[in-house]
Amino acid sequence: MGKKSSVSDVDKFHKLMEELLDQIEKADTTEFIAAFTESLGKAEQENQKLLDARKVETSSIHQAVTV
């Protein structure tokens, strides 16, 4: 965030990607899909909160901010 990426960041990330790709290729598809579905569920909950935040009307909206 804000800083320039270092060479070690790049190398570290590429190594990580290789490892993850290898791990995913070896993973059982059913287990993989179950884990992904769980992550998707959490992301959907987060999205629901964002949607709810636009619909709320708390009583405080009608009260003046005075100080």
Next chain:
Amino acid sequence: MKYRVHSYTDDTLFKLLSDEYGSSKTSLRQVKEKSHAEFFKNYFSSTGVDAKTIVEEKPYTDKDYLIDYASYYVRCFEDYPRTCTRLHFFAEEVSPRTFRNILLRDVSKERIERFKTSYLGFIVVRPLQTTIVGRTCLVPYKTNGTRRFFPTSRAYNVNLFGLELQVRTLAFQEQDHVAAACATSALWSVFQGTAKLFQHRIPSPAEITKSAIDNSPLTSRAFPNTGLTAYQMASAINHVGLEPVLVSYNAESSTDLNADLDALKTNIYAYTGGHIPVLLLVPLIKKKSNDKWFVFARHAVAVTGYHCCPRSTNPDKGNIAHFIDKLYVHDDQIGPHARMVFKNHVDVEKEDGKIVKYPSMSTSWGSANGESEIRAIPETILIPLYHKVRIPCEVVHEQVLSFVALCDYLHTLNVGRRRNDRITWEIVLTDVNSIKSSIHRNMCIRNTTKSDLLLLPLPLFIWRVRFKYHSLLLLDVLFDATGISQGNLFLTCVEYDDSFTGLLRSLLAKKAPLRSMILNTSSRQIADFFIQ
């Protein structure tokens, strides 16, 4: 017109703000009792911006004060001056003689440049009783090597007796309790940012107050003004030609307060990241003798920046907005870029005796006069938007859900070894020029792709979802912020790192069930981009 050069000390500053130097009708004792005095003491200290010199410019005609003067003060029985004093701050020690030589260009070019770059900004001192802090443009705290961000800052050009100076910040001023209450001051600061972005006129505090109560004259009188409701603030936003967007949550019916707070942070990050200052409306709370908190007032501040902690409050998710642990706000009762830190949830006793849990934030309220702790409840934000920004951030979030989930899943595979070593992502509102400039500057994009991206026709306002690994850019997914929710919002992807996009392509190619799952979600168009 005259000037005086002073070495910076807290006492000198307080005298310059008071009637001792004839700047205001406020006594030195009253100045010292103000919470602003405590704030400026810390801000100008060596742990803050480290001010060394003050240049006093007098008389100074300030447009905003002049309009307020014409609206109210000129018709008072007491005689109020129509001009102000402006105090300029520099981080370099300069004697009166050297300053004179700088003005006359009787020193080297380098010396003049060094002095100009040490400029920290100015405070306009209003010639009033107590409410003396007028238009104030002071640099934010240092950001280099920190996790502080002030994306709402803009350039202010200052001319001091011919010396061209510049300060990057967002203007601030204290409410005068007459033409403006806190809500007006917060709106005025927010308009300083939106005027530059969306090309509208900046109304004075008196004009903002008038426009806010135009449609509800029975609720409160214009002058002296005691405060505005969120509806009245929204009306003032409409008057400058912008659309107010409200984001809030209901703590009483909430099942997950942390998630509600995260949604608020996501919105703050998305819009302030796009240089748009947002209004934060907060009930202020104090502790009762029974250890429960109670709401004693309501307040409004302008959010100018934020601080991100190294770790997310929610380790399962990579949304950078969740990393925000402090907000920097223009709090007219404290000072510019005042810090508010997210704290634990607290039990608040309502008027009917009901106890409700709320998230809380620390404030600097009461610290100057040793009062008990005062906290704020981050409850509602109000975002002033240009009418062409039609797509809200939750619609964009929905469109990237599958890819966000995929990154979160990748983190779970890696989590055992490296907990904070993860792909993060952010949603930010931006525009076509910023996108094209950043593509033009970036050296990681292949030339053929770069050329295609630079020549691609894009809408004026764009939502950018950026995936990163620490500071390494991986992927930008761009969406049309001016379209319609049901339409095709996906524009294109900007690929910065082949290993990441290679992994996505490989997953979509080799894992058929995953591919069909994603193709059935709202992320279908992004998946199509990688499949093709």
